[in-house]
Amino acid sequence: MLRLAGLLALPAIIYALRQPIESGITHLVARRTARQTLITWGLTPTRENIHLYLTSHHTPAPATPAPLPSPPLPAIPPDTPFSSHWRYGDLFRNHRLSIGVYILAPALPDGLDTLLGDHPAGPGNTITLRLLRTRQELLDSFARDSIVLYFGHANFGKGIIFPPHSGDAPIPMGRDTLLIPERHLAPEDTVIARLDNGLIRIRGGADGLKNLNVQCNLFGYLGCRTDLYFRDIWQAHFPRVDFVATTYVTHSIAAAPAILHTWLTGLQRGHSLAAIIHDLNQNQSAEILFGRINETTRYHNPATHPAQLFTH
Known part of the structure; x- marks a missing residue:
């Protein structure tokens, strides 16, 4: 009788555990997807980055x-x-x-x-x-x-x-040197070096803050x-x-x-x-x-x- 009662109770136990089991599997799949996606994006799949992704x-x-x-x-x-x-x-x-x-x-x-x-x-x-x-x-x-x-x-x-059409001069406030891509190089920029990663090191400066x-x-x-x-x-x-x-x-x-x-x-x-x-x-x-x-x-x-x- 005890064995029969246990067998009869088994479906109820499995049904009760179904939701947490499904939730756990979904969570594992989501974390695996997050890890793979972060690696594809060039990010280390740290616990914090996985949390941000999810x-x-x-x-x-x-x-x-x-x-x-x-x-x-x-x-x-x-x-x-x-x-x-x-x-x-x-x-x-x-x-x-x-x-x-x-x-x-x-x-x-x-x-x-x-x-x-x-x-x-x-x-x-x-x-x-x-x-x-x-x-x-x-x-x-x-x-x-x-x-x-x-x-x-x-x-x-x-x-x-400011908008180019306004004619308003910028207010320069950068550091001593800056890294910019080629397309943002202006005629007045002083080039210090061109780096292997495609960025250009230029002379910056905060003259716009002085006055x-x-x-x-x-x-x-x-x-x-x-x-x-x-x-x-x-x-x-x-x-x-x-x-x-x-x-x-x-x-x-x-x-x-x-x-x-x-x-x-x-x-x-x-x-x-x-x-x-x-x-x-x-x-x-x-x-x-x-x-x-x-x-x-x-x-x-x-x-x-x-x-x-x-x-x-």
């Missing part, structure tokens, strides 16, 4: 972001820390925190219009988001706004550029690899101005509305710079993986692969 396929990307915080909002005491350099009382000048935003794009991304203008930030305080359209407006923003954000190209480390009147509390250069290109040179010139940058090649122009939404939400609630950067780095598996592929295959940099996209 999560990048279901990274949440809501079509409509949550509404911005609306009144009543709690007051932000002036002594609330923002960063190691600044408190919120420094950012709100006459109870207004002004953000200048330049976006280097033929057409502005959808969803930007709803973010421009004034936003409440507690009793008596206002955050103003302004769109900058020219080089001079960007220079004026450096001199008068609390926060300046530039969405555009790093130009392989040469610095801030820049920077009175802002924070500058965000949201282009490709701006942390690698510009952090040291920016902080050497403006050590008290917070610098927000990116670690990888990224699609920051298309993502500008979502990025600005995160900035506004954090500032309205009096969050620290570290907390805002943490929020910006959420759900970035696909961007980080894409960036790591570029570091390995395009820039021949197989070693330095940070775990975050945005830095401060």
Whole structure:
């Protein structure tokens, strides 16, 4: 009887175990696919890279972001820390925190219009988001706004550029030497060496920063690899101005509305710079993986692969 009871219970046991067994097999197949794909892409199949690959396929990307915080909002005491350099009382000048935003794009991304203008930030305080359209407006923003954000190209480390048809001169801010591909070599560039990997080493320089009147509390250069290109040179010139940058090649122009939404939400609630950067780095598996592929295959940099996209 006991043997018969055991035989009768066996199908139920197998049925109960079916789902975890199928799930385990699916997981193993997915990890094997991830390993093979990463190797094909030129990336080492580390545990972290496999995790990025698996999560990048279901990274949440809501079509409509949550509404911005609306009144009543709690007051932000002036002594609330923002960063190691600044408190919120420094950012709100006459109870207004002004953000200048330049976006280097033929057409502005959808969803930007709803973010421009004034936003409440507690009793008596206002955050103003302004769109900058020219080089001079960007220079004026450096001199008068609390926060300046530039969405555009790093130009392989040469610095801030503007649309060719505008006639606006670039703002060079690169390091002493730069590596660029042949197609980005300009007539005025001084060639130091041509490397076997097809890149050209040129003389850089940060002359464009010498006469820049920077009175802002924070500058965000949201282009490709701006942390690698510009952090040291920016902080050497403006050590008290917070610098927000990116670690990888990224699609920051298309993502500008979502990025600005995160900035506004954090500032309205009096969050620290570290907390805002943490929020910006959420759900970035696909961007980080894409960036790591570029570091390995395009820039021949197989070693330095940070775990975050945005830095401060």
